[in-house]
Amino acid sequence: MDVILSKLFASVGDELHVLDCMAYLMILMAACTFITLLFENVPYGRYATSRYGFPVNVKFAWFVQELPAFLVPLCLVLGTSASKTTHLPNRLLLAIYFCHYTQRSLIYPFLIRGGKSTPFASFALAFVFCVYNGYMQVRYLSHYADYPADWVTSPYFITGSLLWLVGWLVNIHSDHILRNLRKSGETGYRIPQGGLFEYVSGANFFGEITEWAGFALAGQSVQGVSFFIFTLSVLASRAFAHHRWYLQKFEDYPKSRKALVPFIL
Known part of the structure; x- marks a missing residue:
């Protein structure tokens, strides 16, 4: 992989600039x-619509x-000469990142x-974002x-x-509460109770926004800050839409x- 990336970028400075x-x-x-989200809800879950493409199984x-x-x-990390991974601050920040996405990508979908x-449009955009952001955060x-x-x-x-x-x-506790709102065989929606849901409608969103605010503060990089800002813009919109609903x-x-x-708020 180092060979491929070295052909894409003529120097270290070039890739860092990118x-x-x-x-x-x-x-x-x-x-x-x-x-955009001031005028349109994110098309997923209760807001899903066929206008954004054919349906994809949620799991x-x-x-x-x-x-x-x-x-x-x-x-x-494993396929390139990741020289900075020998440094403790870098290791810990990478551990924070991987801890979240181990749970989000390998555990959460199956629960x-x-x-x-x-x-499909929501699915495709999320896929592209994860490739883009995953490369940007961890390469840096x-x-x-x-x-x-x-x-x-x-x-x-x-x-x-x-x-x-x-x-x-x-975030994990709030997701657990949401998963257990319905008993086996039940359909429809119920009011979330317990945890931070006693205070806000978007407890799971508040948790994830807080995560990446902490990540940005700990890392002090424009890459981390941009991830936090993007997360805030999307999840805050979802929280307010859920609250109104x-x-x-x-x-x-x-x-x-x-x-x-x-x-x-």
Whole structure:
């Protein structure tokens, strides 16, 4: 793989410049996505529609679309001379990334119960994003990110890592609550109860946004920041859409709940 990449990039500086450009492009995509989602819900789950292509089985879609976010980085770390992986800060940031996507791509899809099929357009866009972002994040961390030896004891790294851990646990617990809303054989929707759902409609989204905010803080790179901004633009929109939907669907939906941020928003 090193041979292939070396042919694509004439020098180290060239690829690092490309990785930076990819990050700025992701921020631009986040802005465009945010504006688009002011007028249109993300077409998946309860908002799925045939306008966005033929339906793809939800378990298959989740597994295949998320898998590149795990496999592409794995190839970059194992199949190339990833010189920066000998440094502790880089190793820990890579571990944070892989911890999330091991669960998201290899475990989560097989825990899904029921669920509506995913329109092909949503599936394809998610697949492309996972390839793009997986390459950008892990290529930077494994080959170019340069941290001082004591970075792991810095306030940025410690605070960011703890923030990531809290978000990761909230995300996993919230997904568990959502999976168990229906009993075997039941259909339809129910009001989520327990955990952070007592305070917000988008507890799972809040958890994932918090994860990548922590990752960006711990790594202090434009690549990490761009991922956080993109995640925020998409998942905040989903949280507000879900909140509006719950309020319209259920007369007894708790009026004290916020959409995304407890007690605030």
